[in-house]
Amino acid sequence: MGTKTVDEAANEATEVKSDAETVDVTKTDEEVTAPETEATDEAEHEDDLTEEEYAAELAKLREEEGEGPTGVGQGAAAVVSAALGFISLSGGWIGTVAAARETLKGQLSTSSTASVATQIKEVYGDAWHTTALWAGIFALVAALVGVAVLVRPAFGTPGKPQAVWIKSVAWAGVTLGVVGLLLAVLKYTDVLLSLPSASS
Numbered sequence: 767m768g769t770k771t772v773d774e775a776a777n778e779a780t781e782v783k784s785d786a787e788t789v790d791v792t793k794t795d796e797e798v799t800a801p802e803t804e805a806t807d808e809a810e811h812e813d814d815l816t817e818e819e820y821a822a823e824l825a826k827l828r829e830e831e832g833e834g835p836t837g838v839g840q841g842a843a844a845v846v847s848a849a850l851g852f853i854s855l856s857g858g859w860i861g862t863v864a865a866a867r868e869t870l871k872g873q874l875s876t877s878s879t880a881s882v883a884t885q886i887k888e889v890y891g892d893a894w895h896t897t898a899l900w901a902g903i904f905a906l907v908a909a910l911v912g913v914a915v916l917v918r919p920a921f922g923t924p925g926k927p928q929a930v931w932i933k934s935v936a937w938a939g940v941t942l943g944v945v946g947l948l949l950a951v952l953k954y955t956d957v958l959l960s961l962p963s964a965s966s
Contacts, residue, residue, distance in 0.1 A: 837929050844915045844935035850908035851942025854901045854950065861900035865893040883963070891961050895954055902950030909943030912936045 872888035880888075915936040919928045952958035 837932060840915050840918055840928065841932050841935070843911055844932050844939060847908050847912035847915060847939025848935050848942060849939075850904050850911065851939045851946055854905035854908060854946030855942060857897065857901065858904060861897045861904075864900055865897040868893040868896045886961055894961065898950045898953035902947055902954065905943045905946030905950055907943075908939050909947060912939035912943060916940070 869889055869892075872885075872890070872892055876885050876888045915932065919926065949958065
């Protein structure tokens with residue numbers, strides 16, 4: 767078995783070290799190029815997406831980061847719609863005050879010698895119609911606000927569904943508004959609960 771000289775051993779150590787450095791450099795180059803390849807793949811994936819899909823993914827990312835729309839405004843509008851619809855059915859403070867004002871005006875403008883039919887119309891009829899008018903205004907606003915809440919998602923962020931409770935409350939507001947508007951029209955036209963005639 768031959769022995770290696772000091773020079774041969776030093777040369778072999780230098781070659782091994784050079785091979786190791788070559789491997790490390792190659793590995794480093796692979797690690798550097800790997801993320802670039804992934805970034806290129808993501809860019810190509812974004813190019814393949816349609817505009818709607820891209821908007822949906824963007825909305826999803828924003829929602830995950832807490833930047834997306836929360837629906838607070840839509841929920842508040844739905845509650846306002848339902849409240850206005852309820853007021854149109856039960857009567858509100860504004861309608862009560864307006865009716866009392868019309869009653870007072872009728873009493874002041876009607877003489878004591880006026881006929882019974884005239885007194886009924888001026889003192890009670892105008893107040894009744896005023897109440898129906900204000901109820902109709904509340905009902906109409908309730909229905910319009912409810913409809914606006916229901917159609918809002920069509921003009922919002924694609925892929926962002928509306929909360930179920932917002933839809934339910936908005937539909938309640940629309941329903942109460944439509945019913946209140948119908949009743950207001952019937953009361954104003956004296957079809958429902960008309961004033962008594964002077965002969966009765």
